[in-house]
Amino acid sequence: MMAFLAGALAVPALALTAPGAAPGPAVEVDRAAARVGQTVTVDLAAWPSGNVLVELCGNGADRGSADCAVAAAATTFVNDQGRATVMVTVVKPPIGCPCVISARPVSGGKARTVPLKIEGVPTLTAAQRRTASAAPARDLTVSGVRVSGGGPSLAWLGGPAERTVAFTVRNSGEAPVTDPPLTMAAGRGSEPTGVLDAPKIGTLAPGEERTFHVKAELPGPAFGRYTVVGELTGIDRPARFTAHTSAYPWAVPILLALALPVTVVRGLASRRAPRRAVAAVTLPLALPASRATTTTTMNPTTMNEIVAANIGQWRRVRNLPRTALADTLTALTGTTWTADQIESAETFTPPRRFDADELLALSRALDVPIPALLLPPPAGMMNEGDPRREM
Numbered sequence: 001m002m003a004f005l006a007g008a009l010a011v012p013a014l015a016l017t018a019p020g021a022a023p024g025p026a027v028e029v030d031r032a033a034a035r036v037g038q039t040v041t042v043d044l045a046a047w048p049s050g051n052v053l054v055e056l057c058g059n060g061a062d063r064g065s066a067d068c069a070v071a072a073a074a075t076t077f078v079n080d081q082g083r084a085t086v087m088v089t090v091v092k093p094p095i096g097c098p099c100v101i102s103a104r105p106v107s108g109g110k111a112r113t114v115p116l117k118i119e120g121v122p123t124l125t126a127a128q129r130r131t132a133s134a135a136p137a138r139d140l141t142v143s144g145v146r147v148s149g150g151g152p153s154l155a156w157l158g159g160p161a162e163r164t165v166a167f168t169v170r171n172s173g174e175a176p177v178t179d180p181p182l183t184m185a186a187g188r189g190s191e192p193t194g195v196l197d198a199p200k201i202g203t204l205a206p207g208e209e210r211t212f213h214v215k216a217e218l219p220g221p222a223f224g225r226y227t228v229v230g231e232l233t234g235i236d237r238p239a240r241f242t243a244h245t246s247a248y249p250w251a252v253p254i255l256l257a258l259a260l261p262v263t264v265v266r267g268l269a270s271r272r273a274p275r276r277a278v279a280a281v282t283l284p285l286a287l288p289a290s291r292a293t294t295t296t297t298m299n300p301t302t303m304n305e306i307v308a309a310n311i312g313q314w315r316r317v318r319n320l321p322r323t324a325l326a327d328t329l330t331a332l333t334g335t336t337w338t339a340d341q342i343e344s345a346e347t348f349t350p351p352r353r354f355d356a357d358e359l360l361a362l363s364r365a366l367d368v369p370i371p372a373l374l375l376p377p378p379a380g381m382m383n384e385g386d387p388r389r390e391m
Contacts, residue, residue, distance in 0.1 A: 024046060024112075025044065025045075025046050025047040025048075025082075025103075025112050026044070026045045026046055026112070027042065027043075027044060027101060027103045027112045027113065027114045028042070028043040028044075028045070028114065029041070029042055029043075029101050029114050029116055030042075030043075031116075032115070032116070032117060033116070033117040033118070033119060034090045034116060034117075034118060034119070035090065035118070035119045035120065036090055036091060036092055036118065036119075036120060036121075037089070037090065038089075038090045039087050039088065039089050039090065040087070040088050040090060040101070040116065041085060041086075041087055042054050042074075042085070042086050042087075042088055042101055042103065043083070043084075043085050044076070044078060044082075044083060044084045044085070044086075044103060045082060045083055046082045047078040047082050047083075047084065047103075047105075048078065048082070048105070049078050049079060049080050049082070049191070050077070050078055050105055050106070050107060050191035051075055051076070051077055051078075051105070051106040051107070051185065051191060051193065052075070052076055052077075052078055052084060052103050052104065052105055052106065053073055053074075053075050053103070053104055053105075053106050053183075053231075053233070054073065054074045054075070054076060054086050054088055054101065054102070054103045055068035055069065055070060055072075055073040055074075055088075055101070055102045055103075055233075056068065056069050056072060056073075056088055056090060056091065056093060056099065056100075056101060056102075056116070056118075057069070057093055057099065057100050057101075057102045057113075058093035058094065058095040058096050058097055058098075058099050058121070058124075059093075059095045059096065059097075059098070059124060059129060059132055060098045060100055060113070060129075061100050061102045061111060061113055062129065062132075062133060063132070063133065063236050064111070064233075064235075064236060064237055064238060065233035065234050065235065065238055066094075066138055066234065066235055066236045067093065067094065067095050067132075068093065068094070068102060068233075068234070069091045069092070069093045069094060070180075070181045070233050070234040071091075071181070072088065072089050072091045073088075073181070073233070074086045074087065074088050075106065075183065077193060088101065090116075090118060092118070092120075092121055093118075093121065095124070095132060096121060096122045096123060096124040096128070097117070097118060097121050097122065097123045097124065098115065098123060098124075099115070099116050099117065099118045099121060100113040100114060100115055100116060101113065101114050101116050106183065106185075106191075106229070106231055107190065107191060107229060107240070108231075108238075108240050135175070136173065136174035136175040137173040137174045137175065137236055138173045138174075138175050138177055138235045138236050139171070139172045139173035139235055139236055139237060139239075140169055140170065140171055140172065140173070140177060140180060140204070140232050140235050140239045141169075141170050141172045141239060142167050142168065142169055142170075142230070142232065142239050142240075142241040143167070143168050143170065144166065144167060144168040144211070145165070145166070145167040145241045145242070145243045146165075146166050146167075146243065147163050147164070147165050147166075147216075147228060147243045147244070147245040148163065148164045148166065149161070149162055149163040149164055149245075150163070150245070150246075150247065159220040159221065159222070160217055160218060160219050160220040160222055161217070161218040161220075161222035161247035162215065162216070162217055162218075163186075163215075163216045163217075163218065163226075163228075163245050164213055164214070164215060164216070165184070165186075165196075165213070165214045165215075165216055165228050165230075165243060166211065166212070166213050166214075167211070167212055167214075167230070167241060167243075168209055168210070168211045168212075169201060169204065169209060169210055169211075169212065169232065169239075170204075170207075170208070170209035171204035171205060171206050171207060171208050171209070172207075173206060173235070173236070174206055175206065176203055176204065176205050176206065177201075177203070177204050177234075177235060178202070178203040178204075179200055179201055179202060179203070179234075180201055180232045180233060180234040180235055181232070181233050181234050182198040182199070182200075182201060182230060182231070182232050183195075183198060183230065183231050183233075184196040184198045184214060184228065184229065184230040184231075185228070185229055185230075186216045186218065186226060186227070186228045186229075187218075187226060187227065188224065188225070188226055188227070189227065190227060192226070192227050192228070192229060194216075194218075194219070196214055196215075196216055196228075197214070197215070198214060198230070199212050199214065201232070216228060218245075218247055221367075221368055221369060221372065222247035222248075223247060223248060223368070223369040224246065224247070224248075225244060225245075225246045226244065226245050226246065226247065227242065227243075227244055228242065228243045228244070228245065229241070229242050230242075248369070302351060303374065304351040304352060304353055304354055305351045306373075306374060306375070306376050307354050307359070307362075307373050307374065308345060308346055308347060308351055308352060309346075310372065310373045310374075310375070311342075311345055311346050311362060311366070311373065312346035314366040314368050314372065314373070315342075315346070315366060318366055318367065320366070321339075322339035322342040322343060323339045325337075325342050325365055325366070326338050326339050326341065326342050328365040329342075329361055329362070329365050332361040332364055332365060333357065333358070333361045359373060
């Protein structure tokens with residue numbers, strides 16, 4: 001009797017907690033019905049961040065992209081808040097309705113659908129849907145994926161890197177496949193966003209295979225590990241493939257090793273040289289008293305001064321406000337940074353003493369290799385980075 005009462009009491013508790021469960025990815029369309037040629041707005045919510053493929057499909061998308069109008073598909077990027085919006089043009093699907101809008105991650109995962117009635121497109125009977133499912137398989141497999149390149153180039157000096165992605169596509173199904181849509185992307189992380197110019201596959205008969213080569217450019221400064229992803233759709237099951245490559249500015253440490261002795265000698269010479277009187281310089285703008293003493297016309301001579309100069313240089317190249325860089329460093333180091341501290345770190349009067357953890361965090365925040373912070377900046381660059389010139 002006690003066990004029965006405990007179970008009866010537990011049922012309402014479960015009913016109350018269920019609505020609080022975290023919702024999964026959702027797809028919404030701005031209308032329930034549309035005509036061919038119209039455009040519908042698709043909203044995504046609670047999706048993981050990354051690229052999502054949105055398609056209009058017939059047959060309830062039972063066979064995946066084989067039921068979808070892949071030529072009219074759209075790709076969108078879901079932000080960190082899990083939301084995205086994309087416009088889809090309504091076309092006649094390759095098979096009759098029930099029609100749906102289907103959304104799924106480009107990197108693979110379960111598709112989410114929402115019904116959409118398309119005027120003028122007939123609805124399949126249950127028997128017709130069973131016949132469609134029993135049609136010859138349209139499958140492709142991708143093998144031999146490799147990335148080549150990486151010889152001497154501008155990437156060795158921190159510039160962009162060029163790679164070639166090779167892969168072989170084989171028709172492993174029972175029916176010919178003609179020009180299945182291929183999407184490719186390259187970049188950092190598991191969800192790269194740099195879209196590549198993918199080739200047309202052509203027609204592959206059952207058992208036939210073909211090898212393709214695709215050029216990929218990694219924007220500079222190319223540093224670290226990169227991912228290349230691809231996906232073939234328009235078949236019974238999407239065929240996905242992944243490859244990895246890396247790029248490092250190998251020449252920068254060599255140049256740094258050559259430049260360090262010169263920097264050290266120049267620093268020692270400047271310390272031994274007698275001080276000379278410096279003529280007063282009239283500033284073209286009136287400065288606050290707190291800023292008037294920060295004028296720097298000398299070039300950096302110590303390693304901390306070099307790092308300070310490079311922080312300012314790369315921050316301006318990245319077009320990062322000091323507040324944004326401070327927020328990023330706070331997240332990376334666990335220590336609070338402010339815009340004033342960034343300004344102080346960019347000057348060398350007196351220079352900040354940077355430690356290894358700070359150099360690593362600055363490298364990540366500015367998206368540059370660590371040697372780029374250690375290499376002496378060009379002469380005169382400090383005048384460009386004068387803290388009086390930007391707030």
